Amino acid sequence: MKFIRPNDMEGLFQNMEENNDRRYFLAGGTDINVQIKNGVIKNAEIIYIKHLKELNGIQIVKDDIVIGAVTNITEILNSKIIKENLPFFQRSLESFASPLLQTSATIGGNIANGSPTADVVPLLLVLDAKLEIVSKTQTRIIELNNFFTGYKTNIMKTNELIRSIIIPRKAENGFDTYFEKVGSRKSLMISKVTLAGLKNISHSKFTTVKLAVGSLNEYPRRLYKIEEYLTDKSLIEINFLKVEELLNEEITPITDLRSDKEYRYHVCVNLIRTFLNE
Amino acid sequence: MKIKFILNENEVSIDVDPMKRLLDILREDFGLTGTKEGCGEGECGACTVLLDGKPVTSCLVNAVHIDGKEVMTSEGIAQEPLGKLLIDCFDETNAVQCGFCFPGFLVTSYHYLITDGEKNPDKIKKALSGNICRCTGYQKIFESVMLACERKPLISTDQVN
Numbered sequence: 001m002k003f004i005r006p007n008d009m010e011g012l013f014q015n016m017e018e019n020n021d022r023r024y025f026l027a028g029g030t031d032i033n034v035q036i037k038n039g040v041i042k043n044a045e046i047i048y049i050k051h052l053k054e055l056n057g058i059q060i061v062k063d064d065i066v067i068g069a070v071t072n073i074t075e076i077l078n079s080k081i082i083k084e085n086l087p088f089f090q091r092s093l094e095s096f097a098s099p100l101l102q103t104s105a106t107i108g109g110n111i112a113n114g115s116p117t118a119d120v121v122p123l124l125l126v127l128d129a130k131l132e133i134v135s136k137t138q139t140r141i142i143e144l145n146n147f148f149t150g151y152k153t154n155i156m157k158t159n160e161l162i163r164s165i166i167i168p169r170k171a172e173n174g175f176d177t178y179f180e181k182v183g184s185r186k187s188l189m190i191s192k193v194t195l196a197g198l199k200n201i202s203h204s205k206f207t208t209v210k211l212a213v214g215s216l217n218e219y220p221r222r223l224y225k226i227e228e229y230l231t232d233k234s235l236i237e238i239n240f241l242k243v244e245e246l247l248n249e250e251i252t253p254i255t256d257l258r259s260d261k262e263y264r265y266h267v268c269v270n271l272i273r274t275f276l277n278e
Numbered sequence: 279m280k281i282k283f284i285l286n287e288n289e290v291s292i293d294v295d296p297m298k299r300l301l302d303i304l305r306e307d308f309g310l311t312g313t314k315e316g317c318g319e320g321e322c323g324a325c326t327v328l329l330d331g332k333p334v335t336s337c338l339v340n341a342v343h344i345d346g347k348e349v350m351t352s353e354g355i356a357q358e359p360l361g362k363l364l365i366d367c368f369d370e371t372n373a374v375q376c377g378f379c380f381p382g383f384l385v386t387s388y389h390y391l392i393t394d395g396e397k398n399p400d401k402i403k404k405a406l407s408g409n410i411c412r413c414t415g416y417q418k419i420f421e422s423v424m425l426a427c428e429r430k431p432l433i434s435t436d437q438v439n
Contacts (some may be wrong), residue, residue, distance in 0.1 A: 003296045005279075005342060026297075026340065033299065033338045034319045046297065055303050074332065098408030100386070101320050103332045104339065 005048040013136035015047055016159045023158055025049050027070040028104040030097075031113045042206045055108070055163060058082060063169050066132075069108025069162040073097075073120075076107065087168050088177040092123050092196070095181050100179070108162045111144070114152040114219060121220040122196040123179060125212035127171040135162040141166065148219035174210070178275040182267055183258070188236070192259040195271040204234045216236050216251040216264055223250050226272070235276060244269055281345040285310075290342075300336040300344055302326045304351060312352040312381045316410070323409030326382040328353045333389045334410030335408070352381035355388045359433050364388060364426050371422040375413035382409050387423045397427035 006012040016023070022044045026032055034206045035041040049070055056068040058079045065085055067076065073096050073110040076082055082090045096102055096110075096119045111131070114203055121144070127145045133156060144165075147154050156162075185191035194214035200207050209230045214220040225246045230238065253264035279296040279430055282289065287310065292307055301318075304310040304327070316322035320335040328350040329343070355361035364387050367373075372374045374380050383406065390405040403416075411419060424434050 001297060003279075003342075005296065026342070028338075029340055030320055030338045031341070036297070037318055048296070050343065097320075098323075099405060100333050100335050100408035101321055101338075103329070103334050104320075250342055263435065 001043065002045045003048070004045070006052070009052060009054050012047065012049065012052065016161070019158045020045055021158065023047065025112070025161060027055075027109045028072055028106040028124075030101050030105040031109060048107075049161070058132075060085070060169065061166075065167045065169055065234060067107055067165045067167070069164055070106045070113075071108075072104060072106050073102035074086045074099075077102065081083070086127070086167060086172055088172045088175075088179070089123055089127060089167070092179040092230065093120070107165055111165070112145070112154070112156075112162055114154060116151065116217060116219055117191045117194070118213045118220060119181065119191070122194050122212040124165065124167065124213040125220060125222050126198050126210040127167050128210075129171075130166040131162050132164040132166060133160050134222070135160045139163070145222055148221075151218040172198070175210075176278070178278065180271050180274070181214075182271070190258060193264050193267045193271065194220070195268065195275065197272075197275040199275070205232055206230050206234075206276075207232070211275070213251060213268060216253045216268060218252070221245070222248075223252055230276070236277070240269075240273065243272060247272070279341065279345075281341055282333060283344045283346065284348040286350055286357075294341045296340060296342040298341045300339040300341070300349070301327075303341060303344075304336065304349075310351050310353050312356075314381060316378070316380055316382075321378070321410070323382040323386065324379050326385040326409065328355075328385060328389060331389075333386050333408070333431065350385075352384045355384055358388070360391050360426075360430065361388055363429055363433050364391065364422070367422040367426040367429070368419075371418050373414060373418040373422040375411075379409060379411045379413075383411070383419060389424065390423065391426055391430060395427050395430050397424050399424065402427075 004015050006015055024044050024045050024046050026048045027050045055070040059066045060082050073093055077093055109121055110118045124144050129149055130141050131144055133140050178197040180195050181191045182193045183191050196212045198210040209227045211223040211227055229246055253261040255261045280293050282291040301315055304313045314324040316324035318337045320338045325336040326333050330347050380388055386409050402420055
């Protein structure tokens with residue numbers, strides 16, 4: 001195992017110039033240490049990044065909230081900026097892993113690790129979050145929704161990393177919010193189905209609907225077809241058979257040791273109903 | 279890699295593999311075997327210690343993470359007045375059976391006591407939700423922390439005096 005602790009961003013980029021498929025970044029360590037223990041990661045190059053100040057902290061930048069990638073979940077839960085601007089996001093993160101893991105686990109790590117069950121991703125998707133991806137020579141901003149390409153894969157090259165997560169400051173303003181993570185217990189729960197939703201209603205019609213699911217595909221995603229179908233309809237105009245049909249097109253639940261695919265599908269349907277009826 | 283940190287209020291330094299787990303550093307290099315390895319994956323809480331005053335599972339923390347930081351283990355907490363109070367309360371309510379998870383519960387309960395300490399069952403349950411006990415069920419553990427919250431003001435007064 002090769003270990004690198006760069007002193008600053010310049011040192012970090014110098015160490016990232018060469019392509020290396022076995023390069024891993026160490027921030028909070030809550031995922032990588034489990035993978036090392038289980039032998040999934042071995043003979044790797046590990047670059048420590050938790051101490052780099054450019055990757056830490058929560059700031060307001062114009063109309064956005066910018067959260068450094070290695071900011072941990074406890075910091076977000078305690079942040080006054082997040083409390084004032086994104087209270088739904090903050091509240092929902094209380095169900096992240098457990099209080100002990102929240103202290104170490106980082107928001108960028110939860111995204112980059114790419115788990116289909118990642119707790120923060122469905123929330124960030126309905127908040128229209130973007131990622132700032134940096135390399136030595138360029139910075140690009142991409143929508144989180146375009147970040148994942150498959151199971152645990154994403155669009156980043158090996159010379160890039162996530163510097164920050166950008167959330168519009170008014171992402172929650174004027175919306176009814178919904179977040180439900182379904183699993184077998186409250187703490188340390190790996191989700192079976194997660195649904196995050198935002199809606200607003202005018203003259204009893206849904207004017208905007210944003211829905212995102214986790215644990216139902218290779219990676220968490222927005223349910224655009226259902227959003228489109230629901231928009232400009234009132235509750236009585238909605239044909240739930242149609243919603244179920246569209247859901248079938250948008251999700252590909254699997255049967256694994258936590259649950260089976262039929263259960264996941266039906267729970268998701270019920271969560272969408274609850275979200276719309278609340 | 280040479281690292282320096284504060285361990286139970288003493289400054290220490292050690293030359294160590296930067297990826298070595300804090301759990302192993304405590305047990306192997308410092309002989310502090312109160313910190314237990316249960317699952318080794320951050321799910322059971324038996325290896326909980328305070329890192330800069332916040333509870334973490336030391337099986338998922340590496341040497342590089344603790345450089346320049348402050349680590350407090352169950353042994354250190356057991357020397358503190360509120361740690362002693364908690365141990366007495368665990369004892370009184372028979373909260374401990376096999377004892378394996380107990381150092382982790384002590385650390386997390388101590389953190390709750392110093393940062394909040396309200397005698398509120400819901401808050402206590404949430405605070406302890408990252409620690410697992412396979413013997414007792416949790417009722418007696420919650421009761422003992424409730425008792426410690428009740429008695430905390432007495433301890434604090436003693437300290438001031």
